[in-house]
Amino acid sequence: MEKILVVDDDIGIQKQLKWSFSGYEVIFADDRQSAIAQLRRFEPKVVTLDLGLPPDPANASEGLQALAEILSIAPQTKVIVVTGNNDKDNALKAVELGAYDFYQKPIDSDTIKILVSRALNLYNLELENRQLAQSQPAMGKIIGNSDSIQQASRRAEKIAQTDISALLLGESGTGKEVFARSIHDHSGRRNKPFIAINCASIPENLLESELFGYEKGAFTGANKTTPGKIETAQGGTLFLDEIGDMPIGLQAKMLRFLQERVIERVGGRNEIAVDVRVICATHRDLSAMVQEQSFREDLFYRVSEITINIPPLRERGSDVILLARTFLNDYKEEYNSKVKGFSEAAVDAMLKHRWPGNIRELQNKLKSAVIMAEGNVIQTDDLGLFSDGEESGMQTLNLREVREEAESKAIRQAWYLAGQNMSRTAELLGITRPTLYSLIDKYRLEDIKPAS
Known part of the structure; x- marks a missing residue:
């Protein structure tokens, strides 16, 4: 009791x-x-x-x-x-x-x-x-207690002390770079650079020089010799994010680097030896791309010596609440907020939400909620979470359902503004207290329903 x-x-x-x-x-x-x-x-x-x-x-x-x-x-x-x-x-x-x-x-x-x-x-x-x-995986920044994230974490932990190439697969926003950094931080290369590059964010004509560097005079504007990301990562870890978006013409040069561990700068003639651990990531289906011949089969096998599947947030159960609490603690300190936790309705909404943007979406929701919350507890409206129908743009046209949703939201907002005082809530809504109780029962507002 x-x-x-x-x-x-x-x-x-x-x-x-x-x-x-x-x-x-x-x-x-x-x-x-x-x-x-x-x-x-x-x-x-x-x-x-x-x-x-x-x-x-x-x-x-x-x-x-x-x-x-x-x-x-x-x-x-x-x-x-x-x-x-x-x-x-x-x-x-x-x-x-x-x-x-x-x-x-x-x-x-x-x-x-x-x-x-x-x-x-x-x-x-x-x-x-x-x-x-207290029961988190050994891979420090990886937060979660679900079976799927624990399994992925154990695989990452096992390969951390090796130089084997790893391919991280998962939807956008699932934390692939966090996994890559954790592998680096638990490896013998932890005191050397961790260099990340997003292959999808750099124009095709610039990606080669970004990766391999260039000699002075190699092209217009090349006013000095500049090392690329691979050279910069010497002794450490190179993280190639969204490798599935690497142009097919550049894939052959990348394959040679992975096989021989030497590079040539753009416009250069000398081979440069590099000692770099490579971790790749993508949200694409590389196996299908190999069949379509949009990704080299030999490169695919080279980068996927070990594959780690990172689950989407919607398949991680209560991990979403653990992550939300972590982000809340970070953001309330950053923004000097007095928010302390989540209402029951907010917790329920987070557990039911599909999280198409995964952890990145959760971070954005929490950041805005910490800034916008007016009380010391984050409410559902602060998170801006909606039903699946609203997310997909298929809002109901049924007037009864629209009225029920609007009245439910108004009651919750008035109850919150009234400091959870039922008499004051009824006053703000312009109804009697018995009518308020009747509406709470009608719309099954269990989170604010008075205990019997």
Whole structure:
């Protein structure tokens, strides 16, 4: 049974909350000292904290000090501060100090139960993410706990200490360069350069000189001798991204380099020996391209001594949440954001989304959500996730479904703006509270539905 610590010196409030929190193990404290003692003894996941505690119940100083001590001892604990009607400033100050949320008296059982339920869910999700993070593969930057990513990581780990050529296959945005860098970082070449070049992003007439370099006077504008990417990677790793887009005419020269480990600069006559480990990647089907004769068969076998298939994000299950948490921590520090986690609806939306852009799409969604979020929890709208029909442009024309979707979104937005207060939500929507409850039931808005 989940534990909740209620810190309040009002016996009537204690009784009311004990009744509201049926189904939980409720622990009580009536001042700061007893609250800290109960926190250490029972380690509750959620604390409701009245800011007006003795010996100074008329002010919030004792409650704010209690909040600071609770978060210092148990920083993952979710603290919901409870204040009087005219004390919103201190409530906002408490949130700035790290409180999960705040609630203004008088106590409404339905609302406080929802707040506690959501806080518990967030705590448990964060706990799961921390546990997953502790069981990560040995390949440092590769994040994920799914069987498919673990298998790919193990293959990468096994070849890291060799010089075997590797071909990374996967859709765009799945993290092929991250795998390549991880292989390099765990190899004996880790202290030498890692040079990456995207074969699809450089015009065909420039790609050869980018790879092999050129001598002074080799062509118009060649004012000095310039080493290419292959030379620059001497002793280290060369990553050829999107090798499936390499022009067929250049593939023969690349094959000779891979076989002989020597190059000639454009316009040059001298062979230059190079010691480079080569890792290639593509989202294309090279086997089919070989059959079509758009990719050399001998080059294909040379670059694919070991093949690693990197799964798309939609096949990685709960890895998406682990990745989202990692990106959230990075971006909230970069943008000095106070966002702490995700709502249940946002987590559900991320798990259901197909992620056509894979990890790159997830990064973009998280970056914009951290910047745009107005609360300390990212909501579905902050992520800009839509249903499959919306993504494909096939929006429903059924008026009933359109109205249901629009009303559902309006209710969620009003509920969020009202600080999860049902009375205030109904007021913002211009409806009565019973009508609001009826709509919540009608549209099955389980994430904001008051507990029965």
